[in-house]
Amino acid sequence: MTATIRDFARGTATTTPIEQVYVGRRRRRRRRVIAIAALGTATALLAAAMLMLGGTIYSPSEVLRVIAGQNVPGASFTVGVLRLPRTVTGLLAGVAFGVAGTTFQRMLRNPLASPDVIGISSGASAAAILSLVVLGWDQTPTMLFALMAGILTAGAIYLAARGGESAGGRLVLIGIGIGAMLESVVSYLLLRANQWDLLTAARWLSGSLNGASWDQAGPLGVAVVVLLPVVIALSRDLSVLELGDASATALGVRVGRVRLTLVLSAVALACFATATTGPIAFVAFLAGPIATRITGAGGSPVLPAALTGGCLVLAADLLGQYAFDTRFPVGVITGILGAPYLLYLLIRTSRRGGSS
Amino acid sequence: MTAQHVLCSDALSAGYGGTRIIDSVDLEVPAGRISVIVGANASGKSTLVKTLARLIAPQSGSVILDGVRIDRIPTKELARTLGLLPQQPVAPEGIVVADLVGRGRHPHQRMFRSWTAADDAAVAEALAATGVADLADRALDELSGGQRQRVWIAMALAQQTDVLLLDEPTTFLDLAHQLEVLDLLTDLNRRRGTTIVMVLHDINLAARYADHLFAVRAGRLVAQGNPHDVVTRELIAEVFQLDAMVVPDPVSGAPLVLPRGRHHVRPAVGRKGGSLEPATGS
Numbered sequence: 274m275t276a277t278i279r280d281f282a283r284g285t286a287t288t289t290p291i292e293q294v295y296v297g298r299r300r301r302r303r304r305r306v307i308a309i310a311a312l313g314t315a316t317a318l319l320a321a322a323m324l325m326l327g328g329t330i331y332s333p334s335e336v337l338r339v340i341a342g343q344n345v346p347g348a349s350f351t352v353g354v355l356r357l358p359r360t361v362t363g364l365l366a367g368v369a370f371g372v373a374g375t376t377f378q379r380m381l382r383n384p385l386a387s388p389d390v391i392g393i394s395s396g397a398s399a400a401a402i403l404s405l406v407v408l409g410w411d412q413t414p415t416m417l418f419a420l421m422a423g424i425l426t427a428g429a430i431y432l433a434a435r436g437g438e439s440a441g442g443r444l445v446l447i448g449i450g451i452g453a454m455l456e457s458v459v460s461y462l463l464l465r466a467n468q469w470d471l472l473t474a475a476r477w478l479s480g481s482l483n484g485a486s487w488d489q490a491g492p493l494g495v496a497v498v499v500l501l502p503v504v505i506a507l508s509r510d511l512s513v514l515e516l517g518d519a520s521a522t523a524l525g526v527r528v529g530r531v532r533l534t535l536v537l538s539a540v541a542l543a544c545f546a547t548a549t550t551g552p553i554a555f556v557a558f559l560a561g562p563i564a565t566r567i568t569g570a571g572g573s574p575v576l577p578a579a580l581t582g583g584c585l586v587l588a589a590d591l592l593g594q595y596a597f598d599t600r601f602p603v604g605v606i607t608g609i610l611g612a613p614y615l616l617y618l619l620i621r622t623s624r625r626g627g628s629s
Numbered sequence: 630m631t632a633q634h635v636l637c638s639d640a641l642s643a644g645y646g647g648t649r650i651i652d653s654v655d656l657e658v659p660a661g662r663i664s665v666i667v668g669a670n671a672s673g674k675s676t677l678v679k680t681l682a683r684l685i686a687p688q689s690g691s692v693i694l695d696g697v698r699i700d701r702i703p704t705k706e707l708a709r710t711l712g713l714l715p716q717q718p719v720a721p722e723g724i725v726v727a728d729l730v731g732r733g734r735h736p737h738q739r740m741f742r743s744w745t746a747a748d749d750a751a752v753a754e755a756l757a758a759t760g761v762a763d764l765a766d767r768a769l770d771e772l773s774g775g776q777r778q779r780v781w782i783a784m785a786l787a788q789q790t791d792v793l794l795l796d797e798p799t800t801f802l803d804l805a806h807q808l809e810v811l812d813l814l815t816d817l818n819r820r821r822g823t824t825i826v827m828v829l830h831d832i833n834l835a836a837r838y839a840d841h842l843f844a845v846r847a848g849r850l851v852a853q854g855n856p857h858d859v860v861t862r863e864l865i866a867e868v869f870q871l872d873a874m875v876v877p878d879p880v881s882g883a884p885l886v887l888p889r890g891r892h893h894v895r896p897a898v899g900r901k902g903g904s905l906e907p908a909t910g911s
Binding site: 301520522525527572 | 713723728733738753768
């Protein structure tokens with residue numbers, strides 16, 4: 274069989290189904306590899322721009338020397354202490370949101386089912402605000418608290434939506450409802466906050482990379498380094514889970530175990546990122562669909578969505594910092610990008626619901 | 630491909646939550662043959678096939694493959710012997726036919742092993758067997774209902790299992806496409822010796838295409854055997870609560886069920902079993 278396939282590759286065999294399958298698969302795979310390479314390049318370029326641009330523009334060599342640990346007057350502080358943590362935090366948050374979003378969307382077979390739409394990020398936000406503003410906790414306990422709240426929120430949504438055949442759609446609606454409840458908790462906490470905390474809280478709530486530091490980036494970095502490989506290792510199971518629980522079981526996936534692992538990983542990624550940067554609007558929601566547009570359907574969505582998430586956050590932060598007279602937090606820019614897509618999906622879903 | 634596997638159930642009861650939908654079913658699927666499960670709506674025929682395919686855990690009793698309870702067989706290993714096409718499978722948006730059929734290779738792949746020539750060959754064979762090879766690079770969303778069903782069957786074929794279960798594979802298809810799917814499954818059974826178990830709604834197509842019928846009523850197996858022996862006026866009355874005439878099908882020679890409703894019945898062949906209730910269901 275191998276020999277025949279080599280013949281096909283050389284084009285010396287006549288067209289047969291095997292040749293067609295082989296050629297088509299290779300073509301889609303090539304497109305995917307090129308697309309992933311392009312996304313990786315774009316991420317690197319955006320990160321470079323984040324490091325070079327600002328009040329003072331530094332050359333690539335100066336930036337590289339700072340990263341290598343050399344002392345460059347001026348650049349060591351501006352790039353090493355301000356821009357580098359900001360870039361790394363943005364990148365990590367984008368990756369975490371992107372992977373969390375696409376995992377949920379694929380697993381629940383619904384583009385609306387991203388953690389920022391169905392209220393899981395709101396749960397983490399409410400906990401983080403409670404911790405930061407009311408309890409005055411530090412970064413690490415805040416993150417763990419946000420993580421617990423996110424998992425609890427996901428559990429509550431799951432329990433409320435349990436049973437029945439169309440669990441996916443109901444889960445999205447219940448999630449949006451629970452999200453709205455948690456948003457009101459956030460508003461209540463803000464009313465009770467001190468005036469000087471309010472500004473911090475408001476900026477944090479719109480999703481911001483201002484004041485990013487290595488202390489903040491650390492826990493998020495650990496989460497991404499641990500959980501991204503877990504999700505990538507399960508991505509083949511995820512691509513079968515997309516066909517429905519029945520097909521996935523018939524194809525030998527341990528549906529319960531795989532789904533639990535994926536949900537916990539995705540919730541943890543979304544919550545850690547939310548606790549670090551605030552809920553950067555719609556990155557989780559947008560990254561997967563944009564990545565699929567670029568790489569084509571089929572194939573694992575995890576790595577493309579991770580890179581797309583990183584690109585989105587970095588690009589939005591660059592726009593927010595330099596494109597307008599006023600500096601906008603990154604979440605404002607992603608919100609402007611994401612809201613029309615959310616509207617489009619809602620309109621399409623309601624039309625489809627109406628016609629069937 | 631022609632290994633003979635013995636799939637049977639032992640005092641199998643199953644259902645959802647507290648309710649019991651199938652009750653103490655003992656059956657043995659004839660290896661290398663086509664078996665069809667028939668019954669009225671809500672008789673438990675779909676639950677039976679789902680339990681045989683381990684989608685539903687038994688409340689009591691067990692499903693046994695080659696002498697081993699299927700819940701003791703690692704699910705991926707089981708998926709190389711026992712395949713299932715669910716009633717309403719769902720596909721990711723925009724997926725290409727060849728990629729979807731390729732998902733059928735999942736039980737043959739390991740986590741870090743890349744796609745092999747054997748996988749390509751299995752996909753190509755499945756596409757050719759179901760007559761959708763020329764659609765390989767098309768998006769599933771663009772296809773008609775009949776084509777889509779053939780693609781789903783191709784995915785099940787790419788799994789290369791010796792036993793294939795299908796839950797109403799002809800639903801939503803027009804008559805021509807129903808026959809096409811059933812002919813395709815018959816080809817598969819005759820060429821490869823694949824054991825096929827399916828649920829069918831239409832008793833006449835079931836009688837024509839089955840080597841072996843399982844008739845289910847209220848969660849119990851009430852009759853089984855060759856359609857010629859099993860499909861009788863009495864069985865139709867018991868299983869479908871329907872008064873009917875059974876004649877030899879002039880096309881196939883299989884038993885043909887001609888139901889009597891309340892209307893459009895000629896006096897010459899009028900109702901005999903007056904005690905039977907009026908026709909219910911389709």
